[in-house]
Amino acid sequence: MAKFTDVLLVEDDPITIMVCDRIIKMSSFAERVKSCENGKVGIEYLSGLAADCSAPTIIFLDINMPVMNGWDFLEEFDKIKSRFKSLPRIYLLSSTVDPEDYKKAKKFTLVQDFISKPLSKEALQNIN
């Protein structure tokens, strides 16, 4: 029995996507993992979900992506969140060392935590 049903992974690097998908499944973290290659694709995916359905429970969000980065995604998501019954918990998943990014993350209430790459089983175990 997986911990969560749906997890969305917004990430441009294919290796990271592969690795994350594998770890999430191996540790029975989620039943389904959906990945989007940048923020824009992520927003489009979420917008395309049927009205009144549940958004993914957990979103792992990369920051540095082409077209629309993690911050842009957060801003855009703010605009569409009203259509969801329950809001997802968002975890930033990044290799960043820039303190500015940590500060910026705090501005978004949906962001639960900052997880440094690579995603590990231990990190997943702490998400309940």
Add this chain to the structure above:
Amino acid sequence: MINSLVDSMASNNISFLNFIEKLLSETNTGWLVVDDNRKIINFNGAYHQFHNLFNESRLDIETVLRDGDFKSFPDSFISNLKRVLNRETEKVKLQIDYLGSLTLSFSISMVYISSDEDNFEGALIMVQKKESRSATTRKPENEDFYKILINTSTSVYQLTDAALVFTYTSGAIEEILGYTAAEVLGKNAIELVHPDDKEHVRDWLINIRRQPEKLLTAEYRIKNKQGVYIWVENNARNMLSDASIKAIVMSFRNIQTKKVADDALIHAEQRLSLLLNNTEESFILLNSRLRIVTYNKAAQERSPFFYNVELQSGISVLDLISKNEIAEYISLFEQVFKGKEIERETKFVDANKVAHVYSHTFRPLFNSQEDIHGVFITSTEITERKKLTEEVALHSDRLKTAQKIARLGYVEFDPATKNFFCSELFYEILGVPELLDNCRQLSLLRNMVHPDDKELVKKEIQDAIVHGKDFNLEFRFNSKDGLTKVILAMGGSEKDEFGKTVKLRVTLQDITDSKMAILALQTLESKFKSLFENSIDGVILSKEDGDIVSANPAVCKMLGYAHSELINVKSHDLLDIDSSLVANMAQVQKDTGSYIGELFLKHKKGYYVPVEVTSVLMKDGNGNCYLSTIIRDITDKKKIEGEQKALTEELLKNNQDLQQFSFITSHNLRAPVANLLSLLSLYNKDNPLDEFNQLLIEKFEEATQQLNQTLNDLVNVLVIKSNPNIERETVSFTDVFIEVKKNVDNLLYLQKGSIKANFSQVDQIQYSRIHLESIFLNMLSNAIRYSSPDRNPEIKITSYKTEDWVIVEFEDNGLGMDLNRYRDRLFGLYQRFHGHKEGKGLGLYMTRSQVTAMGGKIEVESEPGVGTKFKIFFKLQD
């Protein structure tokens, strides 16, 4: 009497005839002078009257006395005159009686007279009336008698009727007033009276009429024929009721001289009393019995200061004083009555406890017989004089003390005897021993004067002695202890009545220290002056109202004014009044009296010069307020500050860039490493042949390649960043464009794009060829890569020049972008905006690094769906 007159004639040197005339005119005697031919030389009025008694004919000068001329004269007159003229006798005396209605007797003397001086010989005939006694004894009924009496009198007799109109006047009126009898008769007595006297005369006349037979006298002025008023005294008696007279009888005489003398006397008396009563000195006059005769106002006012009793005429001076003083006063008066003048002082303390000192002088009064008949006491306040006297007594002591305090030496020198007197301090100041021998002392002093000043000292002293000039000189003096002193000598000469210098008085002062101080001050002043003149900083001295009093050359240069122009400018004309800095300065200055800060001052040409001012309010010795301002031109400083600021900003930016770079590189290095770690953790070591392991190894290779690529990119960036001073060469845009175009030709062909390049305005710059090629390649590949799918790419490249830059524009008609969103990140490292392309987010970052490393900059304009224009600014080299 004649003898004495003759004597006086000799000494006064007057002519004899004049003398005779003088002599006889002053007598009541009638006289006649004839020469040896009996020609009449001169006669007087009295003689004329006598003549008229006997003769009808007129008596005239230059006519000759003949026998027949004298109708009723006795023969004896001419015969005796002939005898005298013939020198038969010296002198003849005879008597002639007039036998008319009354008998008059005349005694006649004839004397021979001669004057060698006037070449004159002749006779003097003198007539004296002997009638008086017999006349008064005669009965008055004889009218002729009165007529004679009246006509020979010096008084004028007049009769008026009851209406006061003259009915008769005697002939003397002509002598006194110049009018003939006819001119007066019929006139009223009040006529001719001086207007001021008329009222008084009228009263007198009324009284006469009212009081018959009473003699009433009046003095008044009557106008004579010449129009001059003369004083007369008129005695009148009302005889209207006397049947034989029936008139008012008046007789008046001339009292002009008497009146003038009286007036003078009265005036003198008034003046005297005025003087006595207005003087500060008090006078008391005592008679020989020491009783007060009179005293003046001052004496009365002051008497309480000296006496117990108030002054009063008639009381004895001894009653004024207290009993214990009487003995002293009596002995005092004994001295005075021996003819001595005695002085005495008394002291009096007034109500305000101020002491007054009075000096009293007692002088004997002599009458015409040289007897002492009284005492004259004068009293004067001498408080001030007394004080002065006492001060004079103290003076010599004080002078000595003053000399000591002032360290003044004093010397007196007598040029005639060469004697001199020197004060103790004189020797002390000069540091010279006192010698007994005057000559040796003089030569010692002379030798010790500084050689260079010897002539000067000698000349000044000589001038003072010979011409009496005062002197004030400074000279150097080598004192005994080997020091050179500066001495100030001030001297003056004292002269005798012939103007000859009898004494030279000189004071000496050692002014070495003050001289040194002055010298030091002057040096300081000149130092200050040179500081002021040569200072790099501007210095302005201004008054409170802003008038510039003084400005040094530096400030003139700084603000572009000539000194004379700046003096005429108000200091606030130099300020930007509207500036908040100026308002702040004024406030701070007002509150604290000084200000230090930066300002802008207006240059003559109108622009503002940035300055740093230090101003202090100060007062001079006269209490005038001045503002002293030191001004430093900080244009250069400002420029440097600006440069520093720009530099700091640049450094800060570079620092941020580097930080960003480090964050991004670490991120970009960490990402593949994280992937590698993840892949490793997923590797099934227990079963190497696990299918998934194969996939992992493929990804492993990919991740390793990614890491390697990232490292290579970073190395490239670092090369650009760490080597800003790359070598410049002359590079042609055309050449670079042609070279780069080869690399994109294939891509351009595929997209059916075209490039229009125009480097006609600028084609060459000094730059790194490699960098320029890299910039062109990035710009062109971006323009092609992000072209719009709706149209064929068209790229325009244009170069042009401004003052500071050579600019190359790359304009495309591609996708464009929303700069509001991406401007910040556009040139960032690893920032990508197009998900479907192979961009790594390195190109624009590299381009910007290559441009900024050479001092340039890059700007962008873009519109989504229209296109993008990059402008690259290459800094022009000096």
